Amino acid sequence: MRLSRYFLPVLKETPREAQIVSHRYMLQAGMIKQASAGIYSWLPLGFKVLRKIEDIVHEEQARAGHIAIQMPTIQSADLWRESGRYDAYGEEMLRIKDRGGREMLFTPTAEELVTDIFRAHVTSYKDLPLTLYQIQWKFRDEVRPRFGVMRGREFYMKDGYNFDLTKEDALHAYNRHLVSYLRTYERMGLQAIPMRADSGPIGGDDTHEFLVLADTGESEVFYDSEITDLKFGDREIDYDDQAACQAVLEEFTSRYARTDETHDQALFDAIPEDRKRTARGIEVGQIFYFGTKYSESMGALVDDGKGNKVPVHMGSHGIGVSRLLGAIIEASHDDKGIIWPEGVTPFHCGIVNLKTGDAEADAACEALYASLTALGLEPLYDDRDERAGAKFGTMDMIGLPWRITVGPRGLKNGVVELTSRRTGESEELPPEEAVAKIAKIYEGIA
Incomplete structure (x- = not known):
């Protein structure tokens, strides 16, 4: 591309509204333009990086055997009432009505919608395991959207959902996703540390979130410094090999790493003093196992091969695709501007x-x-x-x-x-x- 023919509206002045480095540099580099609070237009340079990140996510999802679909951004409130989440989700959900008075919502997440797809088409254990995913725009009505794409109201996200016959199978899917995410982030030039997390409104007892260490991170993190020496590297993993996936999970989660939400001071105190670290972190993804929470309430049942109809075990797995741009910049910049890792650079x-x-x-x-x-x-x-x-x-x-x-x-x-x-x-x-x-x-x- 010749710069004389490209649309690159670089700003000479520092934007006053930008509070963190990634927001400032994305505006100055002509990557985004604010349309309204927490909502941005993606200009050519920013859009190119967004697509680079999206391509890596798609490639690694395919490598893990996951299948892409596309679901709508607008959902019926009735599905959320079936799961019991419509009233419980909170004011972040943008609730709307169509011209016929039907209650709708702008998707913040899609567990209900994908469960509805599954129950309409899958009835036998022979069709399992199955993981469906999409990369789609979401909306959460943040009270104070800030930090540019790091905490906007509209965001681009990969959300995946696994369906398995048993808890054991679903936990293998959980491990498989953790391995897949480690490779995904490293391809983007990031070290994203898996940390035991709180499930929030998604539900479930098993969940890890992935955080990139950066001074401007919203979460305080406590960790064993040995974890920052771990690299996924070029190792080849058979995603169907449960033992291999479990071994990777144990390697990357056996050392202490928690956010302030789940921090256990007693466990932290047990770490040798020279390895104790505290820092700030940016969340760039999360994986969940939540069992039969949605399949039971919404009737997502399959024949188990023994004449029984049983609810499937499920999990969900998210990567903040648009948020990753901000995280990469926060982790890779100097006082002159952005420093793109080779894997996601807009131009080589x-x-x-x-x-x-x-x-x-x-x-x-x-x-x-x-x-x-x-x-x-x-x-x-x-x-x-x-x-x-x-x-x-x-x-x-x-x-x-x-x-x-x-x-x-x-x-x-x-x-x-x-x-x-x-x-x-x-x-x-x-x-x-x-x-x-x-x-x-x-x-x-x-």
């Missing part, structure tokens, strides 16, 4: 022409652009007739991981400058070697 690298209009510099930039594009990479070429400082400032703010700088002086020596946004380190290379190095960096990134 930037090309900066220091002297637009110079025949040699223009030709070299065009050749770099063509070479990178031919390799399946997506560069952002700053071909604007702007001073060099403005071009560097834009590239730093939008946070592309790599930048190739082209100028007449370097070209006289047959080189361009390749710079890492994360470290700030630069090296001079022939143009073809710079292209090869960028291609090599992204070679192992799915």
Whole structure:
């Protein structure tokens, strides 16, 4: 993409309404624009990152054997009355009526709706196990929406739901989701720590939430520092292997890690003093096992193969797709702007022409652009007739991981400058070697 043809409304001034780094930088980098309190339009750069995150989530859900569907954003209140949650959910639920006076609601979560789908089509244990998921817009009417996409009213979320014959099978689904989420977050350049959590209005006794450590996190967290040394890495896990999934769960949850909601001071005190840590954390996902809470109340029954009709065991699993943008920025930035991990960057690298209009510099930039594009990479070429400082400032703010700088002086020596946004380190290379190095960096990134 040529920046002269792209819509990138970068702000020069710091937005006064932005209280945290991610909100400020998303506004300054031209990623979002507020439409009303807690509701945002996603501009091209922000939309590209949102889609990158969504693609990773879809790929990892498919790897785990889960099946995508799409449910509506508007639900009937009658379904929620069946489960008993309509009156209990609270004022965060946006309740509305259609022109016929029927009570409806804007989806905050979809346990009832997906259970209704299941009970209409699945009647036998032979069709189990089954996990359905969607990535869809949700709405929760926050009293004080703040922090940009971190705590907005409208948000983009992956919500998944497993249906299993027995509790044992459902707990395997729980473990499978935990493993899947670990891989998902690492692909985004994040270390998301699973922590024992409170189930809230979803219900159930078994639940873990995933938190990214950041100074601006809303939750206080207490943890054993050993947990931050754990990496999922490139290990291959057979998601049907219950023992393997259980082993990963135990590896990542055996060390103490809790939010202030479930913190146990006695357990924390048992950790060696040099490993005790307190910090702030941002929640980016949560998994639940809630048994037959919805299947019993809504009649989601299957034949168990022994002539009995039994309620299925269920769980739900969420990832805050839009919230993840804010979390990534909170975890990866400096005083110049965003620093995108390679897995979610909107463009693979930037090309900066220091002297637009110079025949040699223009030709070299065009050749770099063509070479990178031919390799399946997506560069952002700053071909604007702007001073060099403005071009560097834009590239730093939008946070592309790599930048190739082209100028007449370097070209006289047959080189361009390749710079890492994360470290700030630069090296001079022939143009073809710079292209090869960028291609090599992204070679192992799915």
